[in-house]
Amino acid sequence: MSVGAWEAFFLVILREMRLSFRRPEQLLQPLVFFLIVTTLFPLGLNLQLSLLRDMAPGVLWVAALLSSLLSLDSLFKSDADDGTLEQLTLSGQSLTVIVVAKTVGHWLVTGVALVVVSPIVGTALGIPTSAFATMMLSLALGTLTLSWLGAIGAGLTIGLRRGNVLLSLIVLPLAMPLLIFGAGATDRAMSGTSVAGAMYFLAALCVFTCTLAPFAATAALRITVE
Amino acid sequence: MNIASDGLKVDTVHVWRGDRHVLQGVSVETHPRELLHISGPNGTGKTTLLRVISGLLRPEQGSVSWCGQSIARHRLEYQAALAYAAHEPALKGDLTALENLHFSVGLKRRTNAAELRAALDRTGAGVCADLPTRVLSAGQRRRVSLARVLAMRASVWLLDEPYANLDTAGSDLVSELLQAHVRDGGLALVVAHRDLSLDCHVRRLELKS
Numbered sequence: 001m002s003v004g005a006w007e008a009f010f011l012v013i014l015r016e017m018r019l020s021f022r023r024p025e026q027l028l029q030p031l032v033f034f035l036i037v038t039t040l041f042p043l044g045l046n047l048q049l050s051l052l053r054d055m056a057p058g059v060l061w062v063a064a065l066l067s068s069l070l071s072l073d074s075l076f077k078s079d080a081d082d083g084t085l086e087q088l089t090l091s092g093q094s095l096t097v098i099v100v101a102k103t104v105g106h107w108l109v110t111g112v113a114l115v116v117v118s119p120i121v122g123t124a125l126g127i128p129t130s131a132f133a134t135m136m137l138s139l140a141l142g143t144l145t146l147s148w149l150g151a152i153g154a155g156l157t158i159g160l161r162r163g164n165v166l167l168s169l170i171v172l173p174l175a176m177p178l179l180i181f182g183a184g185a186t187d188r189a190m191s192g193t194s195v196a197g198a199m200y201f202l203a204a205l206c207v208f209t210c211t212l213a214p215f216a217a218t219a220a221l222r223i224t225v226e
Numbered sequence: 227m228n229i230a231s232d233g234l235k236v237d238t239v240h241v242w243r244g245d246r247h248v249l250q251g252v253s254v255e256t257h258p259r260e261l262l263h264i265s266g267p268n269g270t271g272k273t274t275l276l277r278v279i280s281g282l283l284r285p286e287q288g289s290v291s292w293c294g295q296s297i298a299r300h301r302l303e304y305q306a307a308l309a310y311a312a313h314e315p316a317l318k319g320d321l322t323a324l325e326n327l328h329f330s331v332g333l334k335r336r337t338n339a340a341e342l343r344a345a346l347d348r349t350g351a352g353v354c355a356d357l358p359t360r361v362l363s364a365g366q367r368r369r370v371s372l373a374r375v376l377a378m379r380a381s382v383w384l385l386d387e388p389y390a391n392l393d394t395a396g397s398d399l400v401s402e403l404l405q406a407h408v409r410d411g412g413l414a415l416v417v418a419h420r421d422l423s424l425d426c427h428v429r430r431l432e433l434k435s
Contacts, residue, residue: 012329018325022358082318091333
């Protein structure tokens with residue numbers, strides 16, 4: 001009996017989740033990094049709440065991008081190192097399905113965790129609770145987009161020994177629109193003006209990467225597997 | 227249609243790795259109920275040939291066909307009928323042997339825990355079923371990877387050094403499994419340095435530097 005694409009998709013997601021929860025430290029490191037970097041800012045600046053509030057969206061988003069990058073490096077690398085990537089490639093399932101499942105699985109454990117802890121960071125940075133909904137939704141869209149950009153970068157850099165620096169150099173310039181619109185949306189929510197424009201841009205970027213990045217990442221992976 | 231439409235045909239395959247011409251026009255044809263023993267000194271491209279045959283590596287020149295059809299064009303159907311055991315056992319250290327099998331065999335065919343346990347028992351790795359594979363010895367990992375090949379129930383086996391790290395009983399087991407597979411109408415391609423004294427039809431391919 002052959003296995004359908006959906007079945008394969010959920011099997012790979014389940015595998016990713018189980019692997020992540022077997023290694024909780026790998027899951028927690030980016031989160032702790034996110035928390036520490038954002039709490040360093042209020043400590044380093046003189047304690048003026050108004051100044052902190054002005055900087056909060058930017059600080060929050062830069063820290064979120066950097067901490068997401070920390071975990072992206074391992075997206076395909078560990079599988080490539082121990083030969084499981086070859087087994088996945090030869091599974092008789094489309095490599096695109098596997099790439100999509102791996103990236104979604106990765107986002108479900110890293111991106112969602114980041115979104116969940118963001119209110120703590122928001123409170124520390126003096127973001128009003130009224131802006132939390134916008135902040136969390138924009139972070140959810142932003143981290144998913146970043147996971148897709150990262151999948152392309154990770155696919156291109158698995159063959160390299162110190163690929164994580166190159167991965168940052170590939171992904172961060174592409175992530176600039178995310179930072180601009182993400183921080184913009186949070187900023188507007190704080191000042192009480194309409195966030196629709198910025199959120200639509202974030203959503204459009206998310207849809208754009210969700211539809212095209214799987215193919216780019218598959219192609220990148222195929223080149224490096226050879 | 228080709229006359230020998232049920233077999234695997236490698237047609238003058240050339241592969242370069244950088245400046246090195248690793249495979250220089252390798253041609254071989256093999257059929258079900260047959261074992262192809264690939265041998266040769268280190269660095270002559272045995273693993274490369276196996277990767278080309280599996281479809282992981284695209285040759286610069288030449289082609290591989292299965293049942294008369296190019297594998298590049300029918301890649302997914304072909305790879306679904308394939309079980310590949312690379313030199314490294316390809317196991318996740320944090321998952322148990324059973325979970326490892328579940329996630330890799332499960333992509334090829336529907337399976338259940340009882341079936342996978344039976345495969346592990348058959349290769350003598352039944353005691354490791356519920357242990358994370360990082361605590362297993364190299365030989366035990368090899369047995370788990372053999373169990374995966376067995377559980378995939380594929381018609382073509384590609385085994386890269388299946389005898390590595392195994393004790394005498396383990397080597398006998400590999401030979402036994404290979405014979406049973408070939409007798410059941412399967413096709414096996416085996417990279418091995420030692421002589422295979424098997425009770426089935428063995429074709430030899432020796433790669434030279």
